[in-house]
Amino acid sequence: xxxxxxxxxxxxxxxxxxxxxxxxxxxxxxxxxxxxxxxxxxxxxxxxxxxxxxxxxxxxxxxxxxxxxxxxxxxxxxxxxxxxxxxxxxxxxxxxxxxxxxxxxxxxxxxxxxxxxxxxxxxxxxxxxxxxxxxxxxxxxxxxxxxxxxxxxxxxxxxxxxxxxxxxxxxxxxxxxxxxxxxxxxxxxxxxxxxxxxxxxxxxxxxxxxxxxxxxxxxxxxxxxxxxxxxxxxxxxxxxxxxxxxxxxxxxxxxxxxxxxxxxxxxxxxxxxxxxxxxxxxxxxxxxxxxxxxxxxxxxxxxxxxxxxxxxxxxxxxxxxxxx
Amino acid sequence: xxxxxxxxxxxxxxxxxxxxxxxxxxxxxxxxxxxxxxxxxxxxxxxxxxxxxxxxxxxxxxxxxxxxxxxxxxxxxxxxxxxxxxxxxxxxxxxxxxxxxxxxxxxxxxxxxxxxxxxxxxxxxxxxxxxxxxxxxxxxxxxxxxxxxxxxxxxxxxxxxxxxxxxxxxxxxxxxxxxxxxxxxxxxxxxxxxxxxxxxxxxxxxxxxxxxxxxxxxxxxxxxxxxxxxxxxxxxxxxxxxxxxxxxxxxxxxxxxxxxxxxxxxxxxxxxxxx
Numbered sequence: 001x002x003x004x005x006x007x008x009x010x011x012x013x014x015x016x017x018x019x020x021x022x023x024x025x026x027x028x029x030x031x032x033x034x035x036x037x038x039x040x041x042x043x044x045x046x047x048x049x050x051x052x053x054x055x056x057x058x059x060x061x062x063x064x065x066x067x068x069x070x071x072x073x074x075x076x077x078x079x080x081x082x083x084x085x086x087x088x089x090x091x092x093x094x095x096x097x098x099x100x101x102x103x104x105x106x107x108x109x110x111x112x113x114x115x116x117x118x119x120x121x122x123x124x125x126x127x128x129x130x131x132x133x134x135x136x137x138x139x140x141x142x143x144x145x146x147x148x149x150x151x152x153x154x155x156x157x158x159x160x161x162x163x164x165x166x167x168x169x170x171x172x173x174x175x176x177x178x179x180x181x182x183x184x185x186x187x188x189x190x191x192x193x194x195x196x197x198x199x200x201x202x203x204x205x206x207x208x209x210x211x212x213x214x215x216x217x218x219x220x221x222x223x224x225x226x227x228x229x230x231x232x233x234x235x236x237x238x239x240x241x242x243x244x245x246x247x248x249x250x251x252x253x254x255x256x257x258x259x260x261x262x263x264x265x266x267x268x269x270x271x272x273x274x275x276x277x278x279x280x281x282x283x284x285x286x287x288x289x290x291x292x293x294x295x296x297x298x299x300x301x302x303x304x305x306x307x308x309x310x311x312x313x314x315x316x317x318x319x320x321x322x323x324x
Numbered sequence: 325x326x327x328x329x330x331x332x333x334x335x336x337x338x339x340x341x342x343x344x345x346x347x348x349x350x351x352x353x354x355x356x357x358x359x360x361x362x363x364x365x366x367x368x369x370x371x372x373x374x375x376x377x378x379x380x381x382x383x384x385x386x387x388x389x390x391x392x393x394x395x396x397x398x399x400x401x402x403x404x405x406x407x408x409x410x411x412x413x414x415x416x417x418x419x420x421x422x423x424x425x426x427x428x429x430x431x432x433x434x435x436x437x438x439x440x441x442x443x444x445x446x447x448x449x450x451x452x453x454x455x456x457x458x459x460x461x462x463x464x465x466x467x468x469x470x471x472x473x474x475x476x477x478x479x480x481x482x483x484x485x486x487x488x489x490x491x492x493x494x495x496x497x498x499x500x501x502x503x504x505x506x507x508x509x510x511x512x513x514x515x516x517x518x519x520x521x522x523x524x525x526x527x528x529x530x531x532x533x534x535x536x537x538x539x540x541x542x543x544x545x546x547x548x549x550x551x552x553x554x555x556x557x558x559x560x561x562x563x564x565x566x567x568x569x570x571x572x573x574x575x576x577x578x579x580x581x582x583x584x585x586x587x588x589x590x591x592x593x594x595x596x597x598x599x
Binding site for chain 2: 057058066073078081184295299309
């Protein structure tokens, strides 16, 4: 290794090799040379994804204590636990790019990195748990399945595992809604109300429209990203409409109708000003989500310090024993 | 690989619901076990034992779930959720057994959601508020050490169902005890602050120890575990200052009612609903 790095190839050659790897749809691995912009884009995207998993535990986590059956309680607890696990794999993938979890957590807490704006909306009834599974996890799957073919190896591999688990979560959410729709009038009303509140924010999960998405083109050229925001959003609508019909709920968009020519669905325009406001920090729950994350981190500082101190003492005791 | 596959199949039928999320693929420990109450077993007493043990597990699981999104590290989020899931699983099996044997035919949710605080039989240590992480792991150490010894004895119970539930639980509780013991040692040995907090936690649990041994006399085994862990952690053994009363007789602290009010709120607001 050291002799090789002493005779490192010239930068043009490194760039050519990188470009060829991308062009041939092969994976970039942690030890490979990569342009700074590629590394920076990946760290930003993977960290944002990891933060979203962790912040995303909050809106649903609120309902673990109140889940109305022991089976639903176990399912929800397991789901939120999976999200913590996803955060762990993603922070590990980011660490392969040279940025550790503590640093990324600090950036989140200081508001220097973002998480998905969807988690800044409140969960008002237990039906929200089902709708988050169906629509929010569904939109996440549409976004994430193509990332299983992302050009960066550790990210792509983490996504394979995450997508498998997300698809369980989505089924679980849909099944909860199906059960509620077969229940009482009050339950059906709760489901429709939750769909009304979550539909447009779910469409916004695909990001701003293509002509207003500054980083998209470069990410697509690098094959970090595989489809445009608008294309993914359309796919999501196409897949979701029949599911809504089967469920018996109305999607709150008067412009939504099947286009007989294309066989796809035409739909209205999300309120992009709302998305901008929520991203900038003025969503209904931004402050609350950040406050919870920050206080968990700060309240846990003494625990992490104790674990570090104990490990150091143990190591010192082991050295002393070995020397004796 | 099809990008859309996982999504497209959503609206199709899924009869197999054994894997709703990773960790919920409950294996059925009662597979092939005869559920008839054996002759010579007092069915009412068996049901009462099952309810008490289920209440301990449910109430502690509820307290552990309060740590979700508040744990000091992501690994602890995962571990505490995992332990909570094991306990919920134990509670569900035990309530079901109670329903089969007490003559009411009630299901697990009837016990969890439609009984009042005075009908709960959990030990009071399980219901005390969440407090800090030192208290969480200290309480978990005591309760898992006690429950593990209790379950070990129950593996020889004449009721084959309770014995099977206990056998499954022994494996889970061995891990819970190990997890808690490791943290108590880390915190006791770590920094002056963590040491102080863990001492406080031991003082908080001490008054509730006596009640555990009245419910199941495994004092010797549990004290041996506590002695070993506190020694490794450089902490004093908790002193006994037994508090009168017992959760097993339906005598609770002021903390159980609010816990159950939250747990039962949605189910009771919609008693006709199915979930």
